[in-house]
Amino acid sequence: MERDGLRHGPLGDSVLHLCIDMQELFARETPWHVPWAHRTAPSIRRVVRHRPERTAFTRFLPPETPEDMPGAWRRFYTRWAEMTRGAIDPTWLELVPVLAEFVPPALVFDKHGYSAFTAPGLGRRLRETGIDTLIVTGGETDICVWATVIGAVDRGYRVVLAADGVCSTSDATHESLLHLCRSRFSQQIEVAWIDEIVDAWR
Template identity: 50%
Template sequence: MAASGLVHGPLGPNCLHVCIDMQAIFMPGAPWGNPWMERVLPAVEELSARHARRTVFTRFVPATDPETAPGAWKRYYRKWEALTLRHVAPELVDLLPALARLAPPAAVLDKRVYSPWTEGRLDALLASGGIDTLVVSGGETDVCVLATVLGAVDRGYRVVIAADAVCGSADSTHDAAMLLYASRFSEQVEVAATEEILSGWS
């Protein structure tokens, strides 16, 4: 789907890049492999490297075992018990090396669920930096990226999705999510190419 661009003008100094769950566990061939992650990695890396001090990487950290997970997450981790922390190779939870090298100065925020907002650490980080705009990249477009975007919209942030730097594991739901962002959330979410974002971010 074509990017709509930075329809509300250039990005100001109070902008932050939030990169969602670009981890080894989601690379093609890994247990939760996302076939498009390799393709978007160069754009994610460029965004992150150009603004490393203004980047936060999130990491999805599985439960220790099914019984330590809350509520319906128990059922989820009974299905994926091989990927709980008790069993999964620790390095699979790590950021991809091309991104891990940037932290620090980039920050890393671990989360136990799809949304990075539930524990309050992201709210505190953004408030301390006077942030008013979020550029979002990473995966998956229809799960953790969606949870991130909706939380940011609810909090009143200007949200810009880097169209060529987000990915999903299913083309149909990725495309549907991108259409959702650009149509239903057109007043609150902009969808722009990485090149335009970098050109418009002072």
């Protein structure tokens, strides 16, 4: 396994761990099941436990009905009507228990799009608390995690992507995204392992 390490130095006080969509919606045997989610959650828990007060979780919230969404999202939810909030068990929206126990002090931001930056209040919170570095974990690597990572790059954040703290339904695209980050975004995205991240975040 490749180990790039934190090439831009240790992690300080201006860091937030941003965990994307580790919810029952994806961890359970639902139509959106991410098989790696339960396997990845204990690794993510190590980061959360290290600095729970410097952790924020996002939750992906589908609309009540497809008609509540505009444009291509309406087509998406027409295809996945059984996954709208009007059709699912509301407990599926909750964080997986091994992570939910850290809220509070960890924060939760709800979103309706892929990127964490679509969550109302997240951007303002990052600015007000002087955050300049984001450690990103969660799922899926090639959808919501990637949307968040590229959004953070556009906003100028130092991004540390936890290689063993992200999960996907697709091994191929998961590996491709990690390779893309290493090969094309090496000045803006550091792909590191959780043991390296925890050791560097003191």
